[in-house]
Amino acid sequence: MASTQNLKEAAGNHSSWESLLPDFPKGPLCKYRKKASFNWKEMAVLIEGKDIIQFKNRIFSALESDPLFAHHPGEELSREKYQELTFLRCKRIFEYDFLTQQEIIENPLKIFHMVLCIGMYDWSPCIQYMLHCGSFGGTLLSTSERFADFVEQIYRMKVFGCFALTELSHGSNTKGIRTTATFDRNTQEFIINTPDFEAAKFWVGNMGKHATHAVVYAQLYTPDGQYQGLHSFLVQIRDTKTLLPIPGVMIGDVGRKIGQNGLDNGFAMFHNVRIPKENILNIAGDVTTEGKYSSSVKDVKERFSAALGSLSSGRIAITAVSMTNLKLALSIAIRFSAVRRQFGPTDDEEIPVLEYQTQQWRLLPYLAATYALDYFCKSLFENLAEFYLGLLTKQKSQRQADLGREIHALSAASKPLTSWTAQQAAQECREACGGHGYLDMNRLGEIRNDNDPNCTYEGDNNVLLQQTSNYLMSWMDCIRDKVPFESPFGTINVLQDYHHILGWKFKAISVEDCMDSSVPLAAYKWLVCYLLRESDLKLSKEKQSGRSDFEAKNNCQVYYCRSLAIAFIEQTVLQRYHDYTHDPNIPSTLQPVLKNLSALYGLWSLSKHLAVLYQGGYASGEQAGRFIQNAILELCYRLKDDAVALVDVFAPPDFILNSPIGKANGELYKNLWGEILQGSKTLNRPSWWAEFCINRPVTGRLKSKL
Ligand SMILES: CCCCCCCCCCCCCCCCCCCCCCCC(=O)SCCNC(=O)CCNC(=O)[C@H](O)C(C)(C)COP(=O)(O)OP(=O)(O)OC[C@H]1O[C@@H](n2cnc3c(N)ncnc32)[C@H](O)[C@@H]1OP(=O)(O)O
Numbered sequence: 003m004a005s006t007q008n009l010k011e012a013a014g015n016h017s018s019w020e021s022l023l024p025d026f027p028k029g030p031l032c033k034y035r036k037k038a039s040f041n042w043k044e045m046a047v048l049i050e051g052k053d054i055i056q057f058k059n060r061i062f063s064a065l066e067s068d069p070l071f072a073h074h075p076g077e078e079l080s081r082e083k084y085q086e087l088t089f090l091r092c093k094r095i096f097e098y099d100f101l102t103q104q105e106i107i108e109n110p111l112k113i114f115h116m117v118l119c120i121g122m123y124d125w126s127p128c129i130q131y132m133l134h135c136g137s138f139g140g141t142l143l144s145t146s147e148r149f150a151d152f153v154e155q156i157y158r159m160k161v162f163g164c165f166a167l168t169e170l171s172h173g174s175n176t177k178g179i180r181t182t183a184t185f186d187r188n189t190q191e192f193i194i195n196t197p198d199f200e201a202a203k204f205w206v207g208n209m210g211k212h213a214t215h216a217v218v219y220a221q222l223y224t225p226d227g228q229y230q231g232l233h234s235f236l237v238q239i240r241d242t243k244t245l246l247p248i249p250g251v252m253i254g255d256v257g258r259k260i261g262q263n264g265l266d267n268g269f270a271m272f273h274n275v276r277i278p279k280e281n282i283l284n285i286a287g288d289v290t291t292e293g294k295y296s297s298s299v300k301d302v303k304e305r306f307s308a309a310l311g312s313l314s315s316g317r318i319a320i321t322a323v324s325m326t327n328l329k330l331a332l333s334i335a336i337r338f339s340a341v342r343r344q345f346g347p348t349d350d351e352e353i354p355v356l357e358y359q360t361q362q363w364r365l366l367p368y369l370a371a372t373y374a375l376d377y378f379c380k381s382l383f384e385n386l387a388e389f390y391l392g393l394l395t396k397q398k399s400q401r402q403a404d405l406g407r408e409i410h411a412l413s414a415a416s417k418p419l420t421s422w423t424a425q426q427a428a429q430e431c432r433e434a435c436g437g438h439g440y441l442d443m444n445r446l447g448e449i450r451n452d453n454d455p456n457c458t459y460e461g462d463n464n465v466l467l468q469q470t471s472n473y474l475m476s477w478m479d480c481i482r483d484k485v486p487f488e489s490p491f492g493t494i495n496v497l498q499d500y501h502h503i504l505g506w507k508f509k510a511i512s513v514e515d516c517m518d519s520s521v522p523l524a525a526y527k528w529l530v531c532y533l534l535r536e537s538d539l540k541l542s543k544e545k546q547s548g549r550s551d552f553e554a555k556n557n558c559q560v561y562y563c564r565s566l567a568i569a570f571i572e573q574t575v576l577q578r579y580h581d582y583t584h585d586p587n588i589p590s591t592l593q594p595v596l597k598n599l600s601a602l603y604g605l606w607s608l609s610k611h612l613a614v615l616y617q618g619g620y621a622s623g624e625q626a627g628r629f630i631q632n633a634i635l636e637l638c639y640r641l642k643d644d645a646v647a648l649v650d651v652f653a654p655p656d657f658i659l660n661s662p663i664g665k666a667n668g669e670l671y672k673n674l675w676g677e678i679l680q681g682s683k684t685l686n687r688p689s690w691w692a693e694f695c696i697n698r699p700v701t702g703r704l705k706s707k708l
């Protein structure tokens with residue numbers, strides 16, 4: 003549903019938008035801006051609302067005016083300097099204190115807008131901040147009152163935190179974690195121990211150089227020798243006055259990474275480190291003074307879910323981080339494509355590369371995906387806020403448990419979908435900008451490399467998709483027995499009509515028929531039901547042929563459960579975006595372009611499943627596939643004149659985007675040339691000039707004499 007406030011503001015008077023969103027400088031992009039079918043400012047107000055636009059402007063201009071955030075063209079920072087700068091910038095975010103508690107309560111979505119604005123500038127300080135306030139602080143905040151005073155220290159940056167789950171030899175398999183926490187009744191302490199280096203905590207963001215405290219996951223043992231499963235503990239790892247390691251803790255940095263090098267990812271080994279009894283995060287279980295394990299959650303599996311529950315918010319955060327990378331990459335590639343000219347119908351008339359069908363087809367579906375995923379992220383964050391409120395208020399209802407399961411299933415698939423889409427888009431945008439896309443200063447390499455770990459951390463994408471398909475498969479008994487069911491956010495309610503939907507067929511009889519997202523949406527509903535049925539059948543067959551549960555599940559992933567999880571999340575994104583774009587309250591000036599985006603996202607995503615649509619009998623004959631392909635091309639064509647304005651809606655200011663070829667004035671060559679000449683060493687003779695001019699090589703001097 004469209005936000006009523008945003009609808010009112012979009013319908014409001016145009017002059018009030020002007021001060022919020024100043025016009026772009028005149029230049030080569032004006033040609034496309036004039037051709038747009040809608041007013042980009044009206045669209046921005048509809049999508050974000052004035053309050054958020056003002057809030058974002060406040061953050062962007064604070065960063066732009068602050069020398070700590072100044073760009074230094076042509077300068078290459080060492081890793082150590084970059085880590086220092088990242089920390090100083092993170093500290094500055096605390097000094098700005100952009101959000102009051104009251105603002106967070108009134109609109110929790112502002113937290114995410116704030117961090118994403120900072121991430122648009124550079125992901126390193128943003129992720130450092132999120133790990134500290136979100137993964138570390140948020141986990142303690144939602145645990146119990148016991149940590150209230152400590153949480154105060156987190157948000158005042160008196161301590162600095164990290165989240166330590168992964169070990170050198172175990173990441174995805176969290177049950178395989180080998181760090182131990184043994185309760186000592188005599189001293190009322192837990193003893194945290196790393197059995198050997200393969201069980202060292204590894205990859206932990208902030209741990210490498212500066213975190214003072216960690217949420218450490220460990221296997222709990224009570225004094226009776228009983229193993230109580232995976233739990234988390236608050237452990238001090240460095241002295242807050244000296245940043246030297248606490249006795250018994252060996253900590254270090256894992257080294258240079260492919261991206262995000264401002265962040266210090268680290269490792270730690272604990273040699274019988276003692277922590278107070280109160281430092282167990284009593285989310286699902288606790289230990290009494292006598293050393294007895296107590297838990298209100300009787301089921302071991304449920305305790306495990308609760309111990310890992312805080313990962314869902316991280317996965318939703320990463321969904322939003324990836325979607326933001328789409329915005330950055332597309333802003334650059336589309337502005338470039340609208341100005342860059344190559345070839346033309348006549349020798350003396352070259353046309354912008356955006357006019358080429360191939361360029362449109364390579365970029366515009368990602369633009370449509372950005373709009374659909376942006377809307378989805380916000381709706382998912384609202385779902386998370388509802389779940390989080392329940393956690394904070396200690397809800398123990400069945401609904402709260404169901405919310406947790408659904409949030410887990412959604413976040414375990416939304417992270418893969420969005421991070422992979424951004425990964426592919428960043429590469430496509432890089433190539434779409436030709437050689438200039440490969441220049442570091444144009445930022446597409448940085449976006450691609452910084453996005454890359456989104457596919458791995460907070461759970462490897464392929465592993466996470468199994469969680470979503472497990473959740474979907476868990477409804478099969480209800481479906482078979484025709485027992486009514488529903489989920490709190492309604493995302494699985496489509497399965498209520500499973501038997502009926504399986505009889506559906508592709509019905510469109512022309513390309514024009516396919517130009518609305520209702521067509522791909524219907525196909526997706528069938529696809530989800532079909533893949534669910536096939537996955538279930540495959541699992542039964544595997545079991546019947548004598549395979550163990552483990553083997554059977556493993557043999558059902560490729561083409562079955564994995565595809566099911568992907569189809570489900572794409573269908574969910576499309577359903578929400580379709581409903582939004584077809585809301586009768588959307589201004590008529592914006593609805594046509596929004597509907598085109600929705601249709602393009604739906605058809606383009608669906609086109610990757612064409613083989614299955616035919617295989618399962620939903621589509622038959624040549625026409626269905628041809629209609630879908632032609633509709634995609636037609637939508638790309640219809641959207642190409644809107645593309646620049648659509649990017650203007652979400653592109654951050656030039657200072658933040660920091661890409662000469664992506665600047666809002668479209669002066670591609672002037673911007674690029676200017677930036678190159680600003681480099682402090684661009685025109686210098688190399689410092690090693692004498693190696694050529696004086697120390698000439700003696701050809702063959704080192705040739706083997708054998
Ligand atoms: C001013 C500012 C204030 C801000 C404060 C406000 C705070 C608001 C909170 C916002 C938080 C924002 C956080 C931002 C963070 C952004 C960080 C970005 C940078 C990234 C850093 C990276 C950090 C990391 O990588 S941490 C390490 C992550 N590691 C993993 O994710 C490991 C992946 N593996 C697993 O999770 C599991 O082992 C899994 C899921 C593969 C399961 O393995 P297994 O096969 O052993 O178990 P199952 O049998 O499948 O599961 C049993 C049972 O449990 C259920 N379950 C599992 N996980 C969850 C879960 N997370 N939630 C709920 N339920 C879960 C599972 O479904 C099963 O249930 P059944 O019903 O039995 O099927």
Ligand SMILES: Cc1cc2nc3c(=O)[nH]c(=O)nc-3n(C[C@H](O)[C@H](O)[C@H](O)COP(=O)(O)OP(=O)(O)OC[C@H]3O[C@@H](n4cnc5c(N)ncnc54)[C@H](O)[C@@H]3O)c2cc1C
Pocket residue numbers: 133165166167168171172173174175204205206207259262267455458459460461462463464465
């Ligand atoms: C930049 C970065 C920052 C990180 N920050 C943190 C942090 O702050 N805190 C923290 O605790 N961790 C952190 N991590 C670790 C991260 O969470 C793990 O890397 C992630 O959970 C994946 O685990 P793994 O590396 O052990 O991969 P593995 O589990 O070893 O996976 C290797 C491959 O095997 C495949 N695979 C594994 N299991 C299965 C299966 N059952 N079925 C099919 N295929 C499978 C995977 O798909 C993958 O391709 C970070 C990682 C990175 C890269």
